[in-house]
Amino acid sequence: MGEKLFPILKEEKLTNRIDAFVEKSAFSAEQILPYYKKAKEMGFDLTVHADQFSTSGSKLAVQLAAVSADHLEASTEDEITLLAGSEVIPVALPAASLGIGCEFTPARRLLDAGASLAIATDWNPGSAPMGKLIESASILATMQKLSNAELFAAITFRAAKALNLDDRGRLMEGKLADFVIYQTDNYQNITYLQGGLQPKAVWKNGIEVFVNEN
Numbered sequence: 001m002g003e004k005l006f007p008i009l010k011e012e013k014l015t016n017r018i019d020a021f022v023e024k025s026a027f028s029a030e031q032i033l034p035y036y037k038k039a040k041e042m043g044f045d046l047t048v049h050a051d052q053f054s055t056s057g058s059k060l061a062v063q064l065a066a067v068s069a070d071h072l073e074a075s076t077e078d079e080i081t082l083l084a085g086s087e088v089i090p091v092a093l094p095a096a097s098l099g100i101g102c103e104f105t106p107a108r109r110l111l112d113a114g115a116s117l118a119i120a121t122d123w124n125p126g127s128a129p130m131g132k133l134i135e136s137a138s139i140l141a142t143m144q145k146l147s148n149a150e151l152f153a154a155i156t157f158r159a160a161k162a163l164n165l166d167d168r169g170r171l172m173e174g175k176l177a178d179f180v181i182y183q184t185d186n187y188q189n190i191t192y193l194q195g196g197l198q199p200k201a202v203w204k205n206g207i208e209v210f211v212n213e214n
Contacts, residue, residue: 006042017045017067017164022057029060036064045164051075053102062086068118068162072105073097080106084113089162092154093122094140095130107144107154118162119154135195148188177206 009015018039020032026049036046046066050057051074058079061069069083070091083090092105110117119140123131130136133155141151160169168176181201182190189197202210 003038006039006044009044010042015044017047019047019049019070021049022060023049023052024054029056033060036060036066040064047162051079052096055079058083058088058090061088067164070120070122071096072110073103075106075110077109080109080113080115083110084115089118089158090115091118091120091159091162092140093120093128095128095132095136096122098130098136098139099128104140104143107140107146111146111150116158116161117150117154118158119151120159120162132195134190138191138194141191142194148191151191177203179203 020027022029022032040046046064047068047070048057048061048066050061050069050071052071053074055074058069058075062082066088068089068091071093072090090110092107094104097104107117119137121131121133122128137151137155157169168178171179180199182197183200184197198212200212201208
């Protein structure tokens with residue numbers, strides 16, 4: 001697969017990262033390691049679908065210096081400590097937990113251990129059909145006792161870091177002007193209302209691309 005597919009992905013610029021589902025019911029760490037090594041050799045970023053139902057994926061992510069390890073619902077203290085001591089960004093996907101009824105990523109313990117937590121939707125029709133970031137992130141924050149600062153960091157600059165993007169995620173000179181505007185006199189309402197407060201406007205690279213007229 002690596003010898004045939006990866007050059008095509010590079011030549012046609014279809015992706016800049018390689019992911020694999022490392023799980024007892026999918027690929028073992030041993031099976032997938034040669035493909036990851038080939039991908040890294042060719043300059044792809046690596047991410048690992050890790051520790052959703054059983055552990056081993058996060059250890060592989062750290063071994064390979066992957067950009068991120070996504071899911072982590074089954075991570076134990078050993079995996080949390082390992083991730084916190086690495087540069088791998090742990091990515092919580094709470095909509096998947098809601099979609100299939102499994103445990104949430106241990107976000108509180110990851111942050112307390114010193115990890116740089118990101119939160120994403122995992123939007124897909126199989127396990128995470130919600131597709132709504134604020135709703136699912138707010139629910140995770142409630143269940144895992146995250147502060148607003150921790151939540152907003154996880155869906156902005158830490159999420160950008162999980163994608164290996166350093167040109168966005170913060171409102172500052174020199175970064176892309178990507179931001180969402182909410183009509184409220186208290187920013188905490190964005191998460192407190194768990195998705196009940198809808199965006200008033202969306203800006204992408206300094207251009208207004210959406211306005212809510214309601």
